[in-house]
Amino acid sequence: MEQIKKDLKILVVDDNRDLANNIQDILHEKGYTASVAFDGNSAAKLCALEKFDLVLADYKLPDMDGLQLQEKLSKLIQAEYIIITGHASLESASKAVQQKQIVGYEIKPLDMGRLLAFIRQGERRRAEKIIAQQSSHMQLAQEMARIGYWSFDIATGISAWSDMIFTILGRDPAKHIPSYDEFRSFIHPDDWNMFDQAVQGAIKGTPYHIEMRIIFPDQSIHYVAAQGYPQFDTDGKITGLFGTTQDITKRKYAEEQIRTALAEKETLLRELYHRTKNNMQVISGMLSLQAAFSQDKETVEILQELENKIMAMSLVHQKLYQSKDLSRIDLREYINDLTELLMQSYNALPDAVSSRLEMQSVPILIDTAIPCGLILNELISNSFKHAFSKEKQGELQIELTQADQGDIRLLYSDNGPGVPDEFDFRNRKTLGLQTVLMITEHQLGGTAHFDGSNGLSCCIKFRDTHYKERV
Amino acid sequence: MQKNIKILIAEDEAIIAMCLKMDCRNAGYNVCGMVAKGEELIIRADQEKPDIILMDIGLSGEINGIEAALQIRSHCDIPIIFMTGYQDEAMIEQANKIHKTVLFHKPVNMQDVEKAVESF
Numbered sequence: 001m002e003q004i005k006k007d008l009k010i011l012v013v014d015d016n017r018d019l020a021n022n023i024q025d026i027l028h029e030k031g032y033t034a035s036v037a038f039d040g041n042s043a044a045k046l047c048a049l050e051k052f053d054l055v056l057a058d059y060k061l062p063d064m065d066g067l068q069l070q071e072k073l074s075k076l077i078q079a080e081y082i083i084i085t086g087h088a089s090l091e092s093a094s095k096a097v098q099q100k101q102i103v104g105y106e107i108k109p110l111d112m113g114r115l116l117a118f119i120r121q122g123e124r125r126r127a128e129k130i131i132a133q134q135s136s137h138m139q140l141a142q143e144m145a146r147i148g149y150w151s152f153d154i155a156t157g158i159s160a161w162s163d164m165i166f167t168i169l170g171r172d173p174a175k176h177i178p179s180y181d182e183f184r185s186f187i188h189p190d191d192w193n194m195f196d197q198a199v200q201g202a203i204k205g206t207p208y209h210i211e212m213r214i215i216f217p218d219q220s221i222h223y224v225a226a227q228g229y230p231q232f233d234t235d236g237k238i239t240g241l242f243g244t245t246q247d248i249t250k251r252k253y254a255e256e257q258i259r260t261a262l263a264e265k266e267t268l269l270r271e272l273y274h275r276t277k278n279n280m281q282v283i284s285g286m287l288s289l290q291a292a293f294s295q296d297k298e299t300v301e302i303l304q305e306l307e308n309k310i311m312a313m314s315l316v317h318q319k320l321y322q323s324k325d326l327s328r329i330d331l332r333e334y335i336n337d338l339t340e341l342l343m344q345s346y347n348a349l350p351d352a353v354s355s356r357l358e359m360q361s362v363p364i365l366i367d368t369a370i371p372c373g374l375i376l377n378e379l380i381s382n383s384f385k386h387a388f389s390k391e392k393q394g395e396l397q398i399e400l401t402q403a404d405q406g407d408i409r410l411l412y413s414d415n416g417p418g419v420p421d422e423f424d425f426r427n428r429k430t431l432g433l434q435t436v437l438m439i440t441e442h443q444l445g446g447t448a449h450f451d452g453s454n455g456l457s458c459c460i461k462f463r464d465t466h467y468k469e470r471v
Numbered sequence: 472m473q474k475n476i477k478i479l480i481a482e483d484e485a486i487i488a489m490c491l492k493m494d495c496r497n498a499g500y501n502v503c504g505m506v507a508k509g510e511e512l513i514i515r516a517d518q519e520k521p522d523i524i525l526m527d528i529g530l531s532g533e534i535n536g537i538e539a540a541l542q543i544r545s546h547c548d549i550p551i552i553f554m555t556g557y558q559d560e561a562m563i564e565q566a567n568k569i570h571k572t573v574l575f576h577k578p579v580n581m582q583d584v585e586k587a588v589e590s591f
Contacts, residue, residue: 281577285490
């Protein structure tokens with residue numbers, strides 16, 4: 001925004017070079033910045049380079065007259081004009097003053113005192129124009145932001161509202177007289193208490209910033225942000241209040257819509273997890289029933305293994321459905337539950353097989369949780385098939401840690417006989433082993449390391465960053 | 472281990488109902504009926520006079536499990552084992568208010584059911 005200049009830049013235009021230089025000198029003495037030009041076109045060239053605030057021009061220039069000059073320069077600069085004229089062109093100069101086109105005219109021979117008075121007048125007019133411009137910008141800004149301002153005088157009890165306040169309150173300025181009670185009556189009764197407390201506080205010196213509901217004559221609800229400040233006299237005594245009221249209805253409704261949309265998304269997502277889980281449980285049930293009707297031991301085992309795999313996946317959906325965060329579950333809780341369910345499924349009696357779990361809480365995405373569950377399912381299933389026997393109390397151990405950098409380490413081990421040194425984990429064509437390697441390396445982008453020397457152990461390292469959060 | 476305990480099962484999902492029946496039989500219970508609707512449950516409970524009702528809260532039909540349980544409770548005190556797949560706090564609270572009931576989250580562990588049956 002343009003500032004009001006104290007040091008005015010003046011351009012003197014006169015083909016009488018001595019006179020022009022003379023005026024320039026006097027202006028310099030008075031503290032003004034002044035330049036000179038000796039004809040209209042060179043004046044225009046100067047104005048293209050520098051923004052002059054006031055132009056002092058001779059009416060009769062070699063290439064144009066004073067008013068033509070003004071027209072030319074007005075395209076380049078915003079300035080006030082004073083015309084120096086002889087008696088011959090007095091009439092047109094006088095007309096220009098009447099039309100406020102120029103500040104004034106000075107008739108030759110020049111009186112420097114009067115000329116300086118004109119310059120001061122030009123200075124003032126320029127300042128007024130800038131203030132008017134700023135205040136109209138302010139007005140426009142208030143309209144755009146839908147902010148109204150008000151004041152309240154304690155001694156007289158008189159309130160004053162700007163037009164925008166009426167607009168924000170949905171009231172006609174002709175039908176209402178600004179007052180505290182009038183304003184309060186437009187507020188939603190549930191917000192009266194808050195408003196009263198805020199105003200009482202402001203009268204004691206504490207500014208307020210509150211949001212309230214306004215009831216329009218058509219009963220529609222609108223929202224305002226109201227600010228109030230105490231006003232002090234020179235002795236520091238509070239004489240009144242002033243403040244602003246802003247219409248924030250659009251923002252409030254937009255916020256409300258976002259909240260509703262978010263809640264809807266959550267509900268839908270939860271319902272989806274729930275249904276996925278239910279469908280998987282039905283599939284599990286089918287396999288379980290099929291197993292119950294089968295006489296063949298091998299078929300029963302296959303069906304039970306499939307049931308466990310589905311159960312491992314379904315448990316992730318159950319956990320997601322129950323979790324506050326709809327995209328992550330705690331891997332520790334999940335492994336805890338999964339291990340318990342798998343042991344139940346293998347009918348492991350507590351004194352036959354025990355589990356030792358040492359785990360940190362590790363929140364992970366669904367895309368990481370399901371592969372983890374399937375890996376663990378294969379490992380536990382392998383232990384029940386190959387490691388645990390009737391002769392010895394079986395034990396499975398699970399350790400879960402997450403390093404600061406995000407690396408997750410899952411260590412699984414059993415206390416079975418392990419495998420011989422020459423056992424080649426990578427080239428064994430068993431589905432369980434292939435599944436563990438494939439899921440770890442291909443799907444999780446992690447590493448799997450087996451050791452068969454002391455029971456069987458498998459150390460899996462991966463990160464939860466392999467997938468992006470989707471919901 | 473025939474315990475000679477009569478159980479009425481209320482579950483709208485057929486496969487799950489079949490699984491429950493199988494699990495109950497394996498646990499030695501006598502399954503006296505399986506229903507899918509709340510209305511049906513009220514009638515069958517009256518006819519069969521089971522020792523225990525094992526029921527899903529979300530049933531098909533007009534009457535949900537809780538309403539059905541309240542109606543049954545109004546004239547007899549057959550112990551009820553609720554099962555639910557939902558995490559609806561208000562509903563769980565309602566269910567817990569009805570006396571002589573327990574509530575398990577699905578999938579239900581049969582050992583928990585057996586313990587509950589013994590406790591009634």
